[in-house]
Amino acid sequence: MRLTRKQILTRLGGSLLVLSGGRLSARAAAAPRSGTSGRSRAVRTQLAMAIDTKACLQEQGCTRCLAACHEAHNVPYLRNPAHRIDWIREVPAESAFAAQGRSLPAPLAGAPVLVLCNHCDNPPCVPVCPTGATWKRETDGIVMMDWHRCIGCRYCMVACPYGARSFNWVDPRQGIAHPNPDFPTRTDGVVEKCTFCSERLAQGQVPVCVEVCPVKALVFGDVNDPASEIRKVLDSRPAIRRRPELGTGPNVYYLL
Amino acid sequence: MRERTVAGSGMQWVGVGLLLILVLLGALSFRDQLVYGSGLTGLSQDMPWGLYIGQFALLMGVAAGAASTGLVAYLYDRRTFGRVAVLGLLLAVAASAIGLLFVMADMGRPERMLNVLLYPHPESAMFWDMISCLGFLVLSAVLAAVMLRTERYQLPAPRWLDGVTVVTVLWALGMHTVQAFLYAGLPSLAVWLGPTLAPRFLATAFASGSALLILACMLAKALSGYDVGRSAIGVLTKTMAYAMALNGFLLVVQLWSVSYGAVPAGLEHLRALYLGTGAPSPLPVWGRASLVLTAASLLVLFMPGVRRSERVLAVASAVTLVAVWLDKGVVLVAGAFTPSPLNVATSYVPTGSELAVTAGIWAAGILMAGALYGFAAAVDAATALEFSGSMPRESEMERERRTA
Amino acid sequence: MSDRGWILGGLAVVVALVMIPFWGNLSVRADARGPGLAAPAQQTTCVLPVNAMAASHARLLLQWMNTGVRENHHTFTAFNGKVYPVSLESTCLSCHTSASFCNRCHNYVGASAPSCWHCHQGTAQVSQEAP
Numbered sequence: 001m002r003l004t005r006k007q008i009l010t011r012l013g014g015s016l017l018v019l020s021g022g023r024l025s026a027r028a029a030a031a032p033r034s035g036t037s038g039r040s041r042a043v044r045t046q047l048a049m050a051i052d053t054k055a056c057l058q059e060q061g062c063t064r065c066l067a068a069c070h071e072a073h074n075v076p077y078l079r080n081p082a083h084r085i086d087w088i089r090e091v092p093a094e095s096a097f098a099a100q101g102r103s104l105p106a107p108l109a110g111a112p113v114l115v116l117c118n119h120c121d122n123p124p125c126v127p128v129c130p131t132g133a134t135w136k137r138e139t140d141g142i143v144m145m146d147w148h149r150c151i152g153c154r155y156c157m158v159a160c161p162y163g164a165r166s167f168n169w170v171d172p173r174q175g176i177a178h179p180n181p182d183f184p185t186r187t188d189g190v191v192e193k194c195t196f197c198s199e200r201l202a203q204g205q206v207p208v209c210v211e212v213c214p215v216k217a218l219v220f221g222d223v224n225d226p227a228s229e230i231r232k233v234l235d236s237r238p239a240i241r242r243r244p245e246l247g248t249g250p251n252v253y254y255l256l
Numbered sequence: 257m258r259e260r261t262v263a264g265s266g267m268q269w270v271g272v273g274l275l276l277i278l279v280l281l282g283a284l285s286f287r288d289q290l291v292y293g294s295g296l297t298g299l300s301q302d303m304p305w306g307l308y309i310g311q312f313a314l315l316m317g318v319a320a321g322a323a324s325t326g327l328v329a330y331l332y333d334r335r336t337f338g339r340v341a342v343l344g345l346l347l348a349v350a351a352s353a354i355g356l357l358f359v360m361a362d363m364g365r366p367e368r369m370l371n372v373l374l375y376p377h378p379e380s381a382m383f384w385d386m387i388s389c390l391g392f393l394v395l396s397a398v399l400a401a402v403m404l405r406t407e408r409y410q411l412p413a414p415r416w417l418d419g420v421t422v423v424t425v426l427w428a429l430g431m432h433t434v435q436a437f438l439y440a441g442l443p444s445l446a447v448w449l450g451p452t453l454a455p456r457f458l459a460t461a462f463a464s465g466s467a468l469l470i471l472a473c474m475l476a477k478a479l480s481g482y483d484v485g486r487s488a489i490g491v492l493t494k495t496m497a498y499a500m501a502l503n504g505f506l507l508v509v510q511l512w513s514v515s516y517g518a519v520p521a522g523l524e525h526l527r528a529l530y531l532g533t534g535a536p537s538p539l540p541v542w543g544r545a546s547l548v549l550t551a552a553s554l555l556v557l558f559m560p561g562v563r564r565s566e567r568v569l570a571v572a573s574a575v576t577l578v579a580v581w582l583d584k585g586v587v588l589v590a591g592a593f594t595p596s597p598l599n600v601a602t603s604y605v606p607t608g609s610e611l612a613v614t615a616g617i618w619a620a621g622i623l624m625a626g627a628l629y630g631f632a633a634a635v636d637a638a639t640a641l642e643f644s645g646s647m648p649r650e651s652e653m654e655r656e657r658r659t660a
Numbered sequence: 661m662s663d664r665g666w667i668l669g670g671l672a673v674v675v676a677l678v679m680i681p682f683w684g685n686l687s688v689r690a691d692a693r694g695p696g697l698a699a700p701a702q703q704t705t706c707v708l709p710v711n712a713m714a715a716s717h718a719r720l721l722l723q724w725m726n727t728g729v730r731e732n733h734h735t736f737t738a739f740n741g742k743v744y745p746v747s748l749e750s751t752c753l754s755c756h757t758s759a760s761f762c763n764r765c766h767n768y769v770g771a772s773a774p775s776c777w778h779c780h781q782g783t784a785q786v787s788q789e790a791p
Binding site: 144148 | 784
């Protein structure tokens with residue numbers, strides 16, 4: 001069946017019309033809507049943590065936040081270092097702030113610092129998840145985990161530039177000496193990380209690491225709220241973040 | 257028209273038996289992995305992906321390259337390249353099937369695999385990865401089936417065949433680009449972040465796909481007399497050579513652009529891959545072997561002997577295949593995670609269980625390809641038997657024998 | 661008719677294989693009446709009416725799974741207006757006490773429980789006040 005010139009021109013014109021109409025309506029649909037909360041859409045709650053490295057280093061050998069977090073959330077202690085799981089851990093400052101090199105302040109050089117999930121503004125782990133098992137919560141900005149959905153592909157672990165995520169290589173229950181009955185364990189084959197104690201946030205409480213710190217070195221709150229303690233402390237003291245040049249917008253600040 | 261066949265010879269069944277044993281051992285190790293967890297592998301928090309994902313990257317490249325080369329040649333000259341197109345497609349079916357098996361072996365919760373389709377997330381490259389791999393498998397299988405059927409009953413090719421062939425080639429290229437995008441878009445993998453990874457993936461895909469297809473065609477001819485013809489081998493050889501040359505150039509570009517600026521984020525990975533970090537690790541051996549074999553394959557591929565001698569061609573294909581295997585299977589994945597984001601340089605050594613699963617899946621792929629190729633040869637023989645009287649069809653071998 | 665022996669013998673083997681589930685039940689002397697489920701002592705009503713619970717408890721649990729984790733909504737208003745925390749351990753197990761309540765029926769009908777107990781510990785939690 002050969003098309004006549006007239007038919008070709010008509011069909012081309014028709015499809016152009018349809019395509020342009022489609023694109024215009026899509027642009028209209030994508031127009032920004034006003035926010036539903038009192039605040040404008042640009043400034044929403046973003047929960048963040050500030051770690052006072054000076055105060056933390058005063059307590060030599062203290063691991064209360066690590067123990068509290070891992071006990072509260074049934075994070076296993078596994079003897080094989082390849083399989084260890086940490087929601088919050090201590091690493092040498094040079095590992096956490098590799099790019100700083102010599103500009104690390106002297107007290108921090110060679111010292112351990114706490115690292116955990118940064119609950120980034122633009123978390124690279126979120127768009128890579130093929131099932132939506134991890135997402136950034138609209139209401140408070142934490143990066144959440146759904147362990148029912150996770151298929152264990154570990155793409156989020158690959159994407160995280162901070163090494164904040166751990167995978168359950170074996171059944172974690174073999175490494176939990178005293179399970180906390182108020183929180184589930186996880187099963188082997190899923191990725192886990194700090195969730196800023198989402199179960200405690202739901203009760204209006206702060207994360208357990210913040211609560212148990214003996215020197216109150218961990219400050220927690222809404223970094224976008226001018227009245228919050230964390231906003232005030234960040235406005236009054238210099239702080240650094242891990243790998244800020246990547247554009248992830250980490251929300252864990254290290255007060256120097 | 258029946259060429260000699262080796263069907264049913266003792267050696268062939270010994271080979272099949274050995275492969276079945278490997279499959280069984282692999283299945284047992286995979287069962288262990290399901291019961292005890294992925295901790296049975298040598299992976300760790302600082303090395304989340306390893307041998308399985310490396311094999312997946314390599315196999316999808318082989319599938320895309322083998323199918324595309326055969327199909328593009330087929331679009332130009334159906335008569336001469338029909339057989340190599342079929343063998344390329346069947347190789348693609350087997351390779352992509354076991355590629356997906358490797359993904360399944362790597363997943364922590366494989367029973368939740370369908371979540372990717374039930375809760376689609378188009379912003380994830382892995383979502384498109386799954387869609388494109390499954391689609392490619394289906395397209396290749398359908399095309400191969402249609403081509404075999406039209407051949408068997410001497411039917412005219414359906415009108416949609418050319419269109420679907422073009423779609424399959426584009427799909428193959430797109431699929432493998434998506435696989436490169438799994439790595440090439442992540443700021444955490446500084447060494448692979450950038451525009452050179454996707455073109456390198458495609459170049460090595462064509463190189464390794466052609467290489468494996470050449471070896472497979474040689475094997476098909478030796479075992480069942482199914483001859484794709486000298487022109488087809490010639491096209492595959494040229495593709496392999498030029499694709500590997502492009503890969504070599506892009507490799508130089510990649511190495512230069514990461515190392516000249518000496519930005520530590522990327523440079524540390526290259527140092528771990530090729531120079532060693534001071535801590536004892538087998539990685540630099542593999543990294544250097546990959547570079548050496550890439551250079552060696554380029555040398556052999558551009559020697560004149562490749563065009564004259566089948567033996568040299570077989571060696572060249574094997575060297576190319578191993579070079580790409582080292583590159584995509586080892587360097588790509590181990591290099592991405594050494595050092596880890598927390599500056600830990602893990603020494604990753606696959607465990608016995610991991611190797612058993614890998615060998616088992618490869619054995620399953622070889623068995624699958626063998627069965628598919630045997631089927632194609634049988635179809636060809638039956639066609640020849642049925643139509644030798646009414647429609648003279650000569651293979652290249654016959655013509656050579658006749659005119660020699 | 662020399663094949664009669666093979667045919668009858670083969671049929672007998674197939675019938676025996678097909679009846680494997682029945683042999684299995686006979687061997688454990690399975691009770692056709694099923695496991696009796698005792699009603700919990702403390703409460704007289706559940707979050708749904710009993711018939712609705714029997715029919716759609718799986719759907720309810722899946723809904724709670726998404727409500728609690730993904731929507732961050734932690735309360736459920738039952739059909740009688742009572743408000744419960746959205747929690748397998750705090751709400752369901754506070755009355756039904758342990759995983760064996762679920763497993764008895766699931767094992768009996770061969771519908772394996774969808775791996776809840778891999779993570780959830782199957783014992784009642786300290787009940788939390790809903791916010």
